[in-house]
Amino acid sequence: GGLRGATVIDALDTLYIMELEEEFQEAKKWVEKSFDLNVNGEASLFEVNIRYIGGLLAAYYLTGEEVFKSKALELGEKLLPAFNTPTGIPPSCRGSARAPPALNASLFSPCSGMSWSWGWASAGSSILAEFGTLHLEFLHLSQLSGNPVMNIRRVLNRVEKPQGLYPNFLSPVTGSWVQHHVSIGGLGDSFYEYLIKSWLMSDKKDSEAKKMYDDALEAIEKHLVKKSAGGLTYIAEWRGGILDHKMGHLACFSGGMIALGAEHGGDERRQRHMELAAEITNTCHESYTRSDTKLGPEAFRFDAGSEAMATRLSERYYILRPEVVESYMYLWRLTHDPKYRHWGWEVVKALEKHCRVEAGFSGIRDVYTTTPSHDNMQQSFFLAETLKYLYLLFCEDDVLSLEDWVFNTEAHPLPINHTDFKA
Numbered sequence: 001g002g003l004r005g006a007t008v009i010d011a012l013d014t015l016y017i018m019e020l021e022e023e024f025q026e027a028k029k030w031v032e033k034s035f036d037l038n039v040n041g042e043a044s045l046f047e048v049n050i051r052y053i054g055g056l057l058a059a060y061y062l063t064g065e066e067v068f069k070s071k072a073l074e075l076g077e078k079l080l081p082a083f084n085t086p087t088g089i090p091p092s093c094r095g096s097a098r099a100p101p102a103l104n105a106s107l108f109s110p111c112s113g114m115s116w117s118w119g120w121a122s123a124g125s126s127i128l129a130e131f132g133t134l135h136l137e138f139l140h141l142s143q144l145s146g147n148p149v150m151n152i153r154r155v156l157n158r159v160e161k162p163q164g165l166y167p168n169f170l171s172p173v174t175g176s177w178v179q180h181h182v183s184i185g186g187l188g189d190s191f192y193e194y195l196i197k198s199w200l201m202s203d204k205k206d207s208e209a210k211k212m213y214d215d216a217l218e219a220i221e222k223h224l225v226k227k228s229a230g231g232l233t234y235i236a237e238w239r240g241g242i243l244d245h246k247m248g249h250l251a252c253f254s255g256g257m258i259a260l261g262a263e264h265g266g267d268e269r270r271q272r273h274m275e276l277a278a279e280i281t282n283t284c285h286e287s288y289t290r291s292d293t294k295l296g297p298e299a300f301r302f303d304a305g306s307e308a309m310a311t312r313l314s315e316r317y318y319i320l321r322p323e324v325v326e327s328y329m330y331l332w333r334l335t336h337d338p339k340y341r342h343w344g345w346e347v348v349k350a351l352e353k354h355c356r357v358e359a360g361f362s363g364i365r366d367v368y369t370t371t372p373s374h375d376n377m378q379q380s381f382f383l384a385e386t387l388k389y390l391y392l393l394f395c396e397d398d399v400l401s402l403e404d405w406v407f408n409t410e411a412h413p414l415p416i417n418h419t420d421f422k423a
């Protein structure tokens with residue numbers, strides 16, 4: 001959007017964790033001297049929050065350097081006008097950054113937060129994964145600044161949910177659902193992630209978040225989890241009661257999330273959820289192994305005889321997304337089954353072979369050809385997430401231990417609020 005330097009800020013904690021001292025110092029200097037917070041035009045509240053606020057907060061917590069904290073607070077302050085709607089729910093970008101960047105040049109159309117020129121009332125609806133992915137970062141901003149915020153969850157708790165499911169679009173004016181499309185992939189994904197992670201970050205005190213997560217997952221298990229003819233478990237999408245037998249690459253984060261949440265249930269539930277998490281992660285791995293590049297497509301389907309493969313030309317691209325290796329990392333940490341490290345290494349080799357270019361790494365337009373063309377784009381989440389999760393997959397468990405840190409949806413580690421948090 002209107003902000004510059006996404007890659008620098010998204011990569012700060014990765015550089016630090018990997019002990020790339022020189023590059024980290026260079027990035028820090030850029031934040032001190034060149035990071036301009038005066039947005040010219042419009043930027044997405046969601047993207048600024050997960051990439052910039054998350055990146056700055058993690059850099060602060062890892063290093064204790066005040067500059068990262070003060071920039072995060074200053075930027076957070078600028079986002080507050082976005083909450084000025086009748087429900088307190090911020091509106092969404094119409095052309096979301098979730099659209100495939102390689103294919104859609106106009107990434108950011110009118111968005112919330114920094115500019116008031118666009119008029120939220122006409123924007124129509126807010127996206128679940130956008131307004132539902134603010135809690136972790138804003139809780140830390142509240143703690144660091146002493147200013148309490150957030151009230152979105154109250155609206156969501158109150159509104160009636162079809163079959164217990166959360167549709168992806170809600171009106172920021174009336175607080176009711178705009179249409180009944182449900183997905184654990186794009187448009188819905190990180191809302192569910194932030195429920196379970198809010199509970200974990202609160203040192204398991206935020207029981208409201210846990211209950212909402214448990215209820216949502218129960219509805220998902222009941223209505224969306226399916227098994228293909230070939231025995232692959234997947235999570236379908238739901239359109240007003242009709243299933244779309246498709247999984248997006250984005251939905252592949254759910255293996256890791258379900259495993260993380262499973263850790264904390266009773267025996268039966270724990271086992272069931274660990275199995276589900278492993279099965280989904282296996283399906284996502286299949287979407288990689290069934291391609292010529294050994295990288296997965298943007299979406300894959302389970303209909304018309306197809307199993308874990310893209311059936312549409314427009315879904316064959318790979319833009320360096322992290323979700324599959326993210327799940328490998330969580331499943332490795334929680335089970336220590338070596339297959340997850342083998343699978344991660346397959347991805348490393350495929351990235352080297354097909355995505356490395358002279359100036360860095362690039363997305364590819366078609367995973368089903370051995371000579372794919374590049375999209376000339378290195379998404380900032382490649383350094384923030386994909387490489388960080390791959391690195392952590394091969395580290396000891398005490399490097400950013402899951403006992404002490406939760407990763408925001410852009411893989412920025414935030415500390416768990418243990419009782420001795422302040423000390």
Ligand code: DMJ
Nearest residue numbers: 190321322323381409410
């Ligand atoms: C990232 O920006 C975040 O993980 C977000 O939640 C959705 N997906 C992209 C990477 O694919």
